[in-house]
Amino acid sequence: MAYIIQGDTGDWEIVIGLEVHAQVISKAKLFSGAATEFGAEPNTQVSFIDAGFPGMLPVINEICVEQAVRTGLGLKARINLTSVFARKNYFYADLPQGYQISQYDQPIVGEGELILDLPDGGTRTVGIERLHLEQDAGKSIHDMHPAKSFIDLNRSGVALMEIVSKPDLRSPEEAGLYLTKLRSILRYLETCDGNMQEGSMRCDANVSVRPVGSTELRDRCEIKNVNSIRFVQQAIEFEARRHIDVYENGGTIKQETRLFDSVKGETRSMRSKENAHDYRYFPDPDLLPLVIEQSFVDSIKAGLPELPDDKKARFMAEYGLNAYDAGVLVAEKASAEFFETVAKGRDSKMACNWVMGDFFAALNATGKTIENPPVTAADLGALIDLIKDGTLSGRLAKDVFALMVETGKAPAALVEERGLKQVTDTGAIEAAVDAVIAANADKVQQVKDGKTTLLGWFTGQVMKSTQGKANPAMVNEMLSKKILG
């Protein structure tokens, strides 16, 4: 499982830590009442506080605190009942106050963990270092005018959770799994929508390499603001190879901040450590230390939904699913719910096969979402019921499912309407069987001579002549009785 890069001088491993900025789901910003909706006209969701006007003061939005605590609990992390907001001072055009209100040495959430679901069904635990609340900056737009930059402050002051992992990840794939799992947990908790395209989840990757067997931590490079899981993986891969090349050519890597160019698939230097900002953090005197009660934490804990790991374990225990299937089904809360609706009171293995197979395929093919599926869970359940009660054969059921996707109609209605009901009438099947036997005397003889594999061919012929409606089990039984006696 170990991900190793072979260099000219030996084998290397990658050490990766991720910092994820997750936009808190909240109607209002972290310290102002302005709205947070995505995609509004520029500078229409800006209060005087967000724009850094003289005399304006921040007031903490309790919903954002609740969301941070909820996320911390979801990551099985320590919740700090006292945390402190600090000012991170730097000048930039999209930072109206001249400082970002963040949390520095006393974050609201401390150490926790996140479990990666590996493709082989195994798991691996990754440490969470901390989670803190902070304000987002505005957006600078540099391509609207040849000589001017435009500033949109809609995002200025929006609440972010910065979630920092320990340097526990060892491959681009693990980084991808970490992000997928984190996004899944955030969506379960409804604390962040996890939408990387809209920027509501952004990732900085800290990357270093070391010879396999070494435990040292070499100087790392931080790749800023990568906006898709695939790009994060590409950036890590590129960066690791770059480090190895530098080391193997006798060079050294210096700590720096880099940017990922997704078009060229490479990272490039943004600023060196020497040029790094001195942020002059200090506790924000406009805000008292944030003190929350244990009872507040407890009440949030009591209201937590079942999270992916627990749900996965339950699916394995309750429905007898394997780790892989269970992992796939619980990745999204909606698909887990969909599965459970289908599986309820039915053969859970069958339900799993249908959801993971034909249903997910249809989801992909139609481009629809699980929230607005091409076939409802109730209809899919009804289809399985029709298989169970013998109305439909497995093959017919696939045809009916295709029609359900196409028409949106319930399976019973389609069976009725198109006469797709499986034929279990012995007389009708016998007539068809007899006709096929009569027309193929030579093949009958071959079967009798011992070539029993040809029986399958006979079944196919009978199914064909009955347009697939004959019950295949009955056909098989009748054929072997009639030919072999």
Next chain:
Amino acid sequence: MSKLTDLTMAEARDGLAKGAFTAVELTGAHIKATEAQRHLNAFIVETPDLALDAAKASDARRQAGNIGSMDGLPIGIKDLFCTEGVQTTAASHILEGFKPPYESTVSGKLKAAGAISLGKLNLDEFAMGSSNQTSYFGAVENPWKKKSDPKAKLVPGGSSGGSAAAVAARMVLGATGTDTGGSIRQPAAFCGITGIKPTYGRCSRFGIVAFASSLDQAGPMARTVRDCAIMLGAMAGYDPKDSTSVNMAVPDFERALTGDIRGLKVGIPKEYRPDGLSDEVARVWDQGIEWLKAAGATPVEISLPHTKYALATYYIIAPAECSSNLARYDGLRFGLRVPGKTLDDMYKKSRAAGFGAEVRRRILIGTYVLSAGYYDAYYAKAQKVRRLIAEDFRKAFETVDVILTPTAPSAAFGMGEGTDDPVTMWLNDVFTIPTSMAGLPGLSLPAGLSQDGLPLGLQLIGRPFDEETVFRVAGVMETAANFTAKPEGV
């Protein structure tokens, strides 16, 4: 009409109530006084038309029998309070022309109480200074003159120098001030008026241009203790828009003026009598102690051992906060912008042109003390010392009810004096800064005149949120002091 401007706020309130004059008449008289005293440069912006409109509205309200606690009373607003639609500059070039689209909570509460603003009062730039000589809009002159040199222009103190001068010169009945390290109390002492910095958290800071957020506090400046009590009652109160304002009921401060301080213990801190304290200041202080004794209170010597570190600590914490608070003045969204070749170039040019020398000095100090490698040695240590200073007071208040000290080490000094040595200037606040560091209420009232005919102030310091005891003792002292002197020509 000059008589109307000699009234105290309480007298004017009663006169309006009795119908002896109207708010329009009262306001008109003060507008005239403002015009007559324009040479003092107390106002940055005068708003006589707005004031007269407001006075008419006040008279109409009175007719309708629906008045606020300060209805019809002309006041001035320190130009650190944002006032909707009226230029607010903090006496800085960088905010010249800025008209806030919002109102500070405190000035809004005063308006809601019916008070009538005559305009925006001058101050030290961003409230940084103790002599009102750092204003971009020119220095403010103290209406008081030395007997020995009546032509010499004196400073009114600072940073609320315009407020103090306007109240002393009878241009307004009262004015808002803000106090970070003594900016209400020291100018009140220099101009022979009364001013109180209430407990940190008593008044909302929302809409006040921030200097040092953990210290800034608004308060009233007026000619009597009662007037300060009336005005603080209108200014104070919890504001959900300021996380550091405290959710406590506002007492009726005027009712605290019982005149009875029998049995109270008054702390006299020995550390406030350093070598070289002027004889005059020491004499006034001793006199104050005698007045309190005569009224039945008991003076108790106390020790505030960390006093000597207060000034140095203040000049780390206040600049640190200011360096961050003033980062928003970047030429981008409001105020002065000097174009540059790059964003950084524009920042540098705008801020270099927009900020005066004292503001730049404090931004540099503050940036330095917060820098990587220096934070622990300066800022973190200063915060520790600050807690020790607060602890000194907490212990003292276990045995005493109120503390009496001088307000400032000297009377008002001449314009131009001390401007070349910032540290000497900073010493003006040596008696007021410890109170600010501890967040306690501190009131200055005029206690007498120096031999050269200048007012000298005494400071009363109270327990947190016990402005009532401070007012009560101040009321008794005011009666005993019987300070009736007025500046020449007022």
